[in-house]
Amino acid sequence: MPIKIFLEKDYYFEIGVRKGRVLELRKEGYFVFWEAWTDPSTGECHESATGVITYDAIVTENNYGKLKILSRPSAKPVDPKRVRRSERVLVEIARQRFRKQYVLAVQQMLDDGDLKLTRDDFDAKIVQIVARGTRRYEEYRAAQAMREKKRGGTKVQKSKKEIERTAEFHHGYKSGHTMWKWYWQWKNEGDDGLFDKYRNCGKYRRYDDATEAFIVRVLNTLWDEERVTIKSLVESVQAAIDARNEELERMPVPAPKLKKAGYDYIHRLIKEYAPLDHKIRKSGWEKAYKDYHTLGVGIQTSRALERVEIDEYTVDLFVLMEATGLFDILPASIKQILELDGKARRVTLSAAIDVHTRCLLALQIVPEGTDGSLRHTLEMIYSDKSPIADAAGAKFGWPMGGAPGTIVLDRGPEYITDDAYDILAGLGITNLGAPAGKPWLKPFIERVFRTIHQDLLLRFSGRAFSNVVERGENDSEKRASLTLEAFLGWLVRWTVDAYHTKEHAALGMSPAQAWAEATKEHTPPSLANNEMREVFGTRMRRKLNRRGLRVAGIYYQTGETMKNFVDGTKSIFEVRRWHGDVGTIDVRADNGPWEAVSACDPKWIGKTEIDRLAHFEKCAGEDEDERKARRDFINAANDESYRLKRLLGLIALPKTADELAKNTERMMRFADTAERQHAAGEYRGLLDDLDDGTEFDGAGSAPEGLSVIDDLRGDQNFSEEDSME
Secondary structure (H helix, E strand, O other): OOOOOOOOOOOEEEEOOEEEEEEEEOOOOEEEEEOOEEOOOOOOEEOOEEEEEOHHHHHHHHHOOOEEEEEOOOOOOOOOOOOOHHHOOHHHHHHHHHHHHHHHHHHHHHHHOOOOOOHHHHHHOHHHHHHHHHHHHHHHHHHHHOOOEOOOOOEOOOOHHHHHHOOOOOOOOOOHHHHHHHHHHHHHHHHHHHOOOHHHOOOOOOOOHHHHHHHHHHHHOOOOOOOOOHHHHHHHHHHHHHHHHHHHHHOOOOOOOOOOOOHHHHHHHHHHHOHHHHHHHHHOHHHHHHHHOOOOOOOOOOOOOOEEEEEEEEEEEEEEOOOOHHHOOOOHHHHHHHOOOOOEEEEEEEEEEEOOOOOEEEEEEOOOOOOOHHHHHHHHHHOOOHHHHHHOOOOOOOOOOOOOOEEEEOOOOOOOOHHHHHHHHHHOOEEEEOOOOOHHHOHHHHHHHHHHHHHOHHHOOOEOOOOHHHHOOOOOOOOOOOEHHHHHHHHHHHHHHHHOOOOEOOOOEOHHHHHHHHHHHOOOOOOOHHHHHHHHOEEEEEEOEOOEEEEOOEEEOOHHHHHHHHHOOOOEEEEEEEOOEEEEEEEEOOOOOOEEEEEOOHHHOOOOHHHHHHHHHHHHOOOHHHHHHHHHHHHHHHHHHHHHHHHOOOOOOOOOHHHHHHHHHHHOOOOOOHHHHHHHOOOOOOOHHHHOOOOOOOOOOOHHHOOHHHHHHOOOOOOHHHOOO
8 A cells, every 4th residue: 555645855844742844755754853842741841853753653643633734845935924814714705805806996997097006196096996996896796696607508506605605795995095005915915915804803802901800809709609600790790890980989089980891701701710610619519520520739747746637527428317325325415416316317527637647636426506516626636536446346446646736727617716716725736727618728638538438438328419410319318227326336447447557649658557657756745634624624613512522423522622611711613624534623713723633432533424424324224133123022021021910910900981980989079179168158067056055965856857967977878888998
């Protein structure tokens, strides 16, 4: 298995807290000069030194997210004070693109001779500048909001994410001096010069030092309260501020009053000065510890990946879009995008070819309406595709990949977007835009598409023809016999076992041999996993809990993240995740720096999204024999329990409906309800009749024909059967 080369000579990198520079590449590994460093846990200082670190050690550090590339010799030095493009939020990008339209309007006026390159002329013609800039910005907004069309005339549906990125932004105009400043920032620093300091907005101090010091003094007197709540602390602080303000008013020389602090500010001070102590006072030590411890002919190249060409091609073959076993582990959203409804359709391929070796670096289908096809193709260029070849049953591998130097693209709508330019700039790739209608400027990728048609697609039925004369009576859709899964399998096998192994006339050898020859002396560098996450990662937001950050069913944590959970200072994190390595993610909070966080379970280190989906698909399945065995056990246990209870007389015979009704009547006999109290009248004591002067003896009759015995015993028909026993 070939060794991955992540570093080259003069690369400046960082592993943990140690920084080093590669002096040379040796057979045994990288010869590195290590800078002096300090152990953060012990405070011990280590002097600078030189040494060799093996290739496998760098690969391991990369898999755990510890390798970070700081600078490359061929790349422009980055100002450490400048915010990187990947750190910008959507509002900042919208503000920068707004300014760019006005700067382009100024440049157009300068080119047309309508404006002089003087500040006074900028001030004098500010109205014309604003008018042209506004028109350009409105046209830009309209272009972003319209449903774009592909070259074939089909309309492209805007995604929700793309609509959010084109958020409208308005800005006031001060004077021509503002436009003068924007223009020269753009001329001197490029597009990055148009970013303002919007990210610093809102970071001012609302309360002065005296107010904060007073609140902290009050809080220090309240920590000893038993199970104190935030609400009670806020009320106590606000009451103390009111009292202090009254004292300040009564002073001979009135002093400025303290601003009354709100809930959020006091809560922040509690977290800042005594977060854990507050939790202990509120919940007790035991509970707190339990909860928180835890181009054309003649192009010359000298090395592999020096020049790469990318384009899309709609295959001349109808394919049956059927859901087969290949798509079982894919999410429902992906299946919906693929439109696996059984109908016959033509699919579009996005491909990339290395000009020096003629090897295919990327080849994948692009569903209709998919956003960011260039991003997915570029990601495949950087990846090792041998697992794909193995899954398709190919004899040879597909290791062709690495970091390209220059990419040639046409002027198709998917290649001239701001997002496409941003990702190419983030990767440090030179973009050569070939004009539309001039395929000879990128002939190598065009030739590959023709080879695919002539060498692969003509072997299957369902071919699509360019016109009705060629098609004749051939119904291509009805003759379609190849499913999407089979088409993908044959496409990969043709690439690896047929195209890469066939002698190329221009090379004098096969593309696979040319690749092996080209990489023998110079192995193309690959991007570190943190760079792949930065460029190709998906962003999301997650809430921190006591187990860490849960992303796609996997928990990630480090000591620093769990410290945030214990302190309660940060709970919502922004996550950056790349499907090519689910063992490590990047996280940040409050627009701070990105930090790599590894998975809690080491089995995910170095694994991909496909491995994760396959694992959870296997775990989610239920074996039919296991299900039946558990069912039979439950039924047998219940039957045996019922039999034993009947033998011991623990189960009574079932009662009839009359018996159940009679039991209900017995239970209700002595219930004292409001209805019965009303029917009985006012309360009368047992000897009340003796007090009214009525005389009678034991042998006599009670008044109104009621005997004493009747009065004492009640119903004469009381039977033993009516007894509760």
